[in-house]
Structure formats: C-alpha cells, structure tokens
Amino acid sequence: xxxxxxxxxxxxxxxxxxxxxxxxxxxxxxxxxPGQFLMVRIQDRFDPLLRRPxxxxxxxxxxxxxxxxxxxxxVGRGTQLLTTMQGGDSVNxxxxxxxxxxxxxxxxxxxxxxxxxxxxxxxxxxxxxxxxGYKGPFVLWFGGKTSADLVCVKHFEDLGFAVHLVTExxxxxxxxLVTGHLxxxxxxxxxxxxxxxxxxxxxxQRSVADMAARLGISSQxxxxxxxxxxxxxxxxCSLRCRPPKGARDPHYANVCxxxxxxxxxxxxxx
Numbered sequence: 001x002x003x004x005x006x007x008x009x010x011x012x013x014x015x016x017x018x019x020x021x022x023x024x025x026x027x028x029x030x031x032x033x034p035g036q037f038l039m040v041r042i043q044d045r046f047d048p049l050l051r052r053p054x055x056x057x058x059x060x061x062x063x064x065x066x067x068x069x070x071x072x073x074x075v076g077r078g079t080q081l082l083t084t085m086q087g088g089d090s091v092n093x094x095x096x097x098x099x100x101x102x103x104x105x106x107x108x109x110x111x112x113x114x115x116x117x118x119x120x121x122x123x124x125x126x127x128x129x130x131x132x133g134y135k136g137p138f139v140l141w142f143g144g145k146t147s148a149d150l151v152c153v154k155h156f157e158d159l160g161f162a163v164h165l166v167t168e169x170x171x172x173x174x175x176x177l178v179t180g181h182l183x184x185x186x187x188x189x190x191x192x193x194x195x196x197x198x199x200x201x202x203x204x205q206r207s208v209a210d211m212a213a214r215l216g217i218s219s220q221x222x223x224x225x226x227x228x229x230x231x232x233x234x235x236x237c238s239l240r241c242r243p244p245k246g247a248r249d250p251h252y253a254n255v256c257x258x259x260x261x262x263x264x265x266x267x268x269x270x
Contacts, residue, residue, distance in 0.1 A: 001095060001231075002027055008089045009067060011082075015148040017074050018117070019083055020057070026066030028093055032056050034125035035100030035222055035261045038070075039230035041092040042085075048078045051094060053227045053256075055121035055199075058155075071120045071152070097230050098260050101125050101220055103132060104195045111193035111217075112140045112161075113208055115178060115200025116149050121222050123155055125197060130159050137162065139193075141185075143178025143204075147171040179207040186215060193217055196264075199224070209264030219264035225255040232257040240268040 009022035028038065039051035057071040074080055085091070101121075104110060110129060112122050119142060126138070140156050143166040150172055156163050165173025166181050174181050178200075186192065192215055198208045199222035212219035225237035232254045239259070243251035253259065253266075 001097065002031065002093070004028055004093050005090045006093050008085055008087055008091065009064065010087050011085055013083075014071075014151045017148070018151055019072055019074070021070045021072065021082070021085075022060070022064070022067060023070065023091070023093075024064065024067045025093060028096060029059060029066045029068050032059075032068070032096040033100040034128050035121050036096040036098050037121075037230070037260060038093045038095035039097065039227070040070075040082075041094075042078055042081050044092075048081070050078075050228050051230065052078045052082075053097075053230055055222070055260075056096070056124055057120050057152075058123040058127055071117070073117045094230060098256055099258065101197060101222070101261050103129065104134070104218075106194050107134055108136075108194040109191055110134065110136060110138050111196045112138075113178065113182060113196060113198040113200070113204075114140065114142045115204040116144050118198070118200030118204075118222070118224065119152055121199055122197065123152055126156060126159050126161065136160060140164070141166070141178050141182045143167065143200075145169065177204075179204055179211065182208075183211050186211070195220065198222070205264075206269045209267065209269065212264050220261050221264055221267070222260045223255050223262060223267075225260070227256050230256045240270070241266050242268060 006023040006025035011021045037055045041051050054070045057069045060067040138161040140161045141164045144150050145168045166178040196212050196219045205221045228234040228236045237255035238252040241253045243249050
C-alpha cells in the first residue's frame with residue numbers, strides 16, 4: 001500500500017455525469033492489479049474530509065508509461081469538486097487496495113457483465129486477459145438506465161469482445177434489465193462461460209451470482225460499497241459472507257480488504 005501524489009494528465013467528460021481522469025503515478029501503476037482500487041484525496045485541505053474510492057479503469061503502458069485512468073460518476077460534493085480539476089493539478093492516492101480479479105484457470109469463453117458505473121474496473125481486466133494470451137471468446141453484456149451510461153464500448157470491441165447493450169429506457173440496444181436479457185441469451189448458447197466477471201448495483205450482482213450458480217459457472221463479482229477509510233478500520237463496507245471453515249455464522253467481510261472482488265458463492269444475499 002502506497003501513499004503518493006499523482007499528476008492529473010486530463011479530466012474530461014464522456015457523458016453528462018461520467019468523467020475520464022488520466023493520472024501519472026509510476027509507483028501505483030507498477031503495482032495495481034485489475035479490480036483493485038485507490039482512495040483519493042481530492043484537495044490538499046481536509047475538505048471534503050474523507051477520501052473517495054475509485055477503481056483503476058485502465059493503464060497506458062505504451063502511450064504514457066506509469067500512467068493510468070479512472071472513470072468516475074458525479075454523485076455528490078466530492079466528485080463534483082473532482083470535475084473542476086485540470087491537467088497539471090494533483091491528487092493524493094492511497095493504494096492499491098483490496099483483492100482484485102483472478103484470471104481464469106482454464107482457457108475458454110470469458111463473460112463480463114456491467115451495470116452503469118460498474119463498467120469502471122472491467123477494461124483493465126479485459127486488457128490484462130488479452131495481453132496474457134487468452135484467446136476467448138470474450139463477451140460483454142453492458143446495461144444502463146439510458147444510452148448516456150454506456151461508455152467505453154469501442155474499447156472492448158477493439159479488444160475483440162462481442163458487446164451486447166441494454167438500456168432501461170430502450171434508448172440503445174435492447175430494452176429492459178441486462179440480467180433478464182443475459183439469462184435468456186445464456187440458455188441459448190452451445191458453450192457456457194468458464195467464468196463470469198461482474199460489477200454493478202447490488203441487485204444486479206445478486207442476479208448474476210444466482211444465474212452463475214444455477215448454470216454451474218464460476219463468478220467473480222466486484223462489489224460496490226460505501227467506504228470511509230478503505231483499510232478495514234471503519235467497518236462501513238461490511239458484507240455478509242459465508243463463514244470460513246471452522247468459523248461461526250454470521251460472518252462479515254470488509255469489501256475494502258476482503259474484496260472488492262468476491263466469488264458469488266461467498267456472499268450471503270439478503
């Protein structure tokens with residue numbers, strides 16, 4: 001775990017509520033794994049007091065060594081302040097933190113599922129899989145409320161992913177919930193995925209975990225949670241999980257330390 005300042009390379013909107021921020025911090029870029037996150041202090045002064053957690057969206061190994069990108073959504077005062085920062089400014093980073101995604105043990109069909117801002121950690125995972133020699137096939141199912149939520153699609157297509165889009169209002173792709181269309185599609189496939197990687201809202205993740213369990217597919221879910229510290233001290237991101245062997249139920253894990261990536265079968269869904 002590092003405590004480092006990072007130079008902002010760019011900070012630009014990709015939709016009305018979503019922004020890409022490029023950061024240069026070689027020490028962090030060299031260590032971070034797909035699915036890990038950073039706790040970001042937005043300003044030098046302690047206002048806002050608490051850091052904000054952000055996934056590493058992707059690296060820039062060729063264009064800008066030692067640099068990486070975050071994708072963030074404007075949801076409150078902290079992220080609104082983040083939108084005002086410009087190239088040449090700096091933020092303070094704590095991380096990399098947490099347990100990230102594990103690469104598949106077997107080569108074959110890899111499926112990714114994203115809901116809204118849940119797309120944030122998946123491009124880095126997709127890049128890592130492609131760079132590691134996995135041949136796929138690779139498929140992404142990506143859902144949002146409107147077409148404005150569906151960003152980074154071309155990046156996945158350039159990596160060889162077949163992309164299926166779903167919006168609740170029907171403004172792009174199929175209309176409805178991504179999990180509903182996904183389950184119907186899976187039942188029509190001759191081959192099932194070796195693994196399902198997913199990130200998105202709690203109810204979507206619950207559906208993905210249930211779907212994977214019924215079909216006998218391994219699942220790795222990056223869970224979203226409110227985090228005040230990112231290091232397991234505040235317990236604000238507790239998640240009920242199945243107890244380890246020999247331990248008693250109920251058992252609570254911290255998303256920041258024990259996750260954010262969990263196997264679907266680890267979680268006790270309410």
